[in-house]
Amino acid sequence: MNDTEVRVLVPTGMIGAGFTEESVERGLALGADVIAVDGGSTDSGPHYLGSGTPKTSAAAVARDMRVLLRAAARAGIPVVVGSCGTSGADSGVDWLAGITTGILADDDLPLTVATIHSDQDPAYLKERLAEGAVHPLPPHGPLDATTIDGCVRIVAMMGHEPIEAALRAGADVVLAGRATDTAVAAAFPLMKGLPAGPVWHAAKIVECGGQCTTNPRSGGVLATVDRTGFTIEPLDPAVSCTPTSVAAHMLYETADPFRMREPAGTLDVTHAVYEAVDDRVVRVEGSVFEPAEQHTIKLEGARISGYETMSFTGIRDPHILANIEEWAALLAKLLTDRVHQTLGLGDGDYDFDVRLYGHNAILGALDPATGPAREVGVMLLVRAADQATATAVAKIANPLMLHLPTPDMPYLPSLAFATSPAETERGAVYEFVLNHVVDTADPSAMFRTEIRRAHDA
Numbered sequence: 441m442n443d444t445e446v447r448v449l450v451p452t453g454m455i456g457a458g459f460t461e462e463s464v465e466r467g468l469a470l471g472a473d474v475i476a477v478d479g480g481s482t483d484s485g486p487h488y489l490g491s492g493t494p495k496t497s498a499a500a501v502a503r504d505m506r507v508l509l510r511a512a513a514r515a516g517i518p519v520v521v522g523s524c525g526t527s528g529a530d531s532g533v534d535w536l537a538g539i540t541t542g543i544l545a546d547d548d549l550p551l552t553v554a555t556i557h558s559d560q561d562p563a564y565l566k567e568r569l570a571e572g573a574v575h576p577l578p579p580h581g582p583l584d585a586t587t588i589d590g591c592v593r594i595v596a597m598m599g600h601e602p603i604e605a606a607l608r609a610g611a612d613v614v615l616a617g618r619a620t621d622t623a624v625a626a627a628f629p630l631m632k633g634l635p636a637g638p639v640w641h642a643a644k645i646v647e648c649g650g651q652c653t654t655n656p657r658s659g660g661v662l663a664t665v666d667r668t669g670f671t672i673e674p675l676d677p678a679v680s681c682t683p684t685s686v687a688a689h690m691l692y693e694t695a696d697p698f699r700m701r702e703p704a705g706t707l708d709v710t711h712a713v714y715e716a717v718d719d720r721v722v723r724v725e726g727s728v729f730e731p732a733e734q735h736t737i738k739l740e741g742a743r744i745s746g747y748e749t750m751s752f753t754g755i756r757d758p759h760i761l762a763n764i765e766e767w768a769a770l771l772a773k774l775l776t777d778r779v780h781q782t783l784g785l786g787d788g789d790y791d792f793d794v795r796l797y798g799h800n801a802i803l804g805a806l807d808p809a810t811g812p813a814r815e816v817g818v819m820l821l822v823r824a825a826d827q828a829t830a831t832a833v834a835k836i837a838n839p840l841m842l843h844l845p846t847p848d849m850p851y852l853p854s855l856a857f858a859t860s861p862a863e864t865e866r867g868a869v870y871e872f873v874l875n876h877v878v879d880t881a882d883p884s885a886m887f888r889t890e891i892r893r894a895h896d897a
Contacts, residue, residue, distance in 0.1 A: 444666055446629040449475045451660035451675070453648035455504050455521055455536075456496030459659040463675035464511050467662050470673070474628040475508050475519045478621050478647060479536065480526030482740065482872070489527035490592045490742035490870030494535060496526065502539050506547070509540070512612065513549045520603060520614045520624050527740075528595050528618025530559040536615050550894040551613050554606035557888045558617030560594040560739065565878070573879040577738070580875040587873055591741035594874060598737070599703035601883035603627035609891055617887065618740065620702060621647040629665045636729035640707040642670035644700060645689050645724075652689040655679045669725035671717060681722045683714035703738070703883060705731040734879055737886055741874035746823040748866040749830040753818050753841040754856040761812040763846050768794050768818070771844055775837050783832060790824040790833050817858070827865055834863045 449472035452459045456479075467475075480488070484495050494501075505521075512519045525532015537555050544551055566585045568574050574583050588594070595618040604627045606614045616624070625643035630636065642663040650658040658676040672681045690697045690709055698710045712726040760767050772794055779785050797817035800807040820837055824830040841862070843852045880886065 446632050446634060446665050447471050447473045448625050448629065448642065448646060448663045448665065449660065449675075450625060450646040450649050450663070451475065451477055451508065452504070453478065453651060454481075454496070455479050456501040458500065458504065459507075459649075461507055463659045464507055466675050466677070467660065468511055468515050470662050472515065472517060472662060474517055475512055476625040476628070476646075477504075477508070477519075477521055477649075478523055478624055479521045480523040480528060480532070481621065482527075484526065486742040486870040486872045488525075489529060489595065489740060489872075490744065490868070492525075492527070492529045492531035492593060494525040494532055498535075498539060501536065502543065505536075505539055506543050509543055509549055509551065509613065510547060513551055518607060518612050518614065518628065520607075520616070520627060522603070522616045522619035522621070522624035524615050524617060527593075528558055528597070528616070529593055530557045530617065533557055533615055533617050540613060540615065552611050552891060552894045553613045553615065554609065554611035554889055554891045556598065556602050556606060556614065556616040557890075558595045558598060558619075558886070560596050560886065562588050562591070562594065565594065565739070568878055574739075574876050575736075575879070577875045577877060583874070583876050588741070590743045591873060592743055592870065594739055594741040596737045596739055596878070596886045597703070598887055599623045599883055600627040600630055601704070602887045602889060604631045605884055606889055606891065607631055609889075610893075611891055612894070622700075622702065625663070634665050635667055636705070636731075637707070637727040638665050638668070638670045638724075640700075640702060640729050641709055641712065641724060641727035642672070644707065645672055645686055648689070648692070650674065650676075650679070651692070652686050653679045653681050654685055669723060669727070671721055671723050673721045677720075680720045683716055683722055686722045686724065687712075687714045701732075703732075703735055703880075705729055735881070735883055736877035737880050737883075739874045739876050739878060740872065742870040743873050744868050745871040746825055746869050747827040747830050748821055748823045748869040749827070749834040750822075750864045750866055751820045751834050751837060751841060751862050752858040753862070754815060754858065755818060755853075756815045757853045757855070758812065759849060760846060760853060761814075761816060764796060764799050764812070764816055767844065767846055768796060770846065771818075771837070771840055774840055774844070775833075778836050778840075779833050782836060783829075785829070785833070790822060790829055792820060792822045792833065792837075795819040795821070818855075823869060827867065831863055831865055838862055
């Protein structure tokens, strides 16, 4: 590394997703200065934040971490992991820290590890709320203290500052709680003094590893950031980056393809130029970063919305399939009537959702498909304040989902349950209820960093 450029190796879009050791070795051979990888996001829904559990297996994460830690120790470069344990909750940071500690001990790797926790104290947030320092993001409205108290867990989403501080303090491995995907890759080059525009834009492009290449399954990429722009190169020699594949990633998970807000300000790529260096490498210039007048930290919170039981049956009967929406409406009506008759439950005591997979379960009324499907899977999701009630309602639906005919059918059809028993208890169901930001004077104040020196291990 020199004073004019930094090479960021991103081996995969998420730790635990897998990559080849050869791709990491290629990144080291190309002169990587830091390894950065995301550990999660909100993509998979609120369960992982609410329950404080990861979506990835410990074995898969341990395998990936072992490869990266060995490579980093050999090359003398740091490793940064953000949003540990999927949601970035303290439990996720501690989970990955435990895996990391075991690997370091097994492999005798003398690396200093920093953990950055991002769980928030409801009392502190209510104080900030009373001060007028908490603001909603669309489409949410103003926050109230009751919503904060109702959350099982709340995390704050850090920018690059706490990660950079940990690196400056001598950390070889940084395990961060909830962080913006871009902050993980941006922290080290920003610490080295490179311009914020190219840094944040490069970080956005590499956040999902090979997704900015012609083969998203290929693994990772290497970004080389300098004072006027950056280049992107796949770690797999058989794969390419093109101006289109790189520019397209600005469309991913952004409301505006040209502007993206970070805690410290806004990346503007309106005038960015994407050019092919050769048939595999792309050069980008013209990105700028506008510092915010007010630094803000985003909050994410999950609460229990009930307990859920699921049932799933398959339909191939051509007459039902030709009238599938009428059949689904009949199922809903009969279920509602029978639940009231047998359990005495009415509106507000429970709810359910009938989803027709193979018909319109994903797009609903927006689905452009016409004509009957060859087969349809019917998913019934029942939610209630307790598990027993949800399961009782699902059991009442059982005979309907097995033999319900349309009104004009002269016979009872036989439908096909996917499992036995037909009802699967899913336990507590969570929902996101916070989409708000907190004004901060100190970008690191809402986070807690602990550093375990290699010689203290």
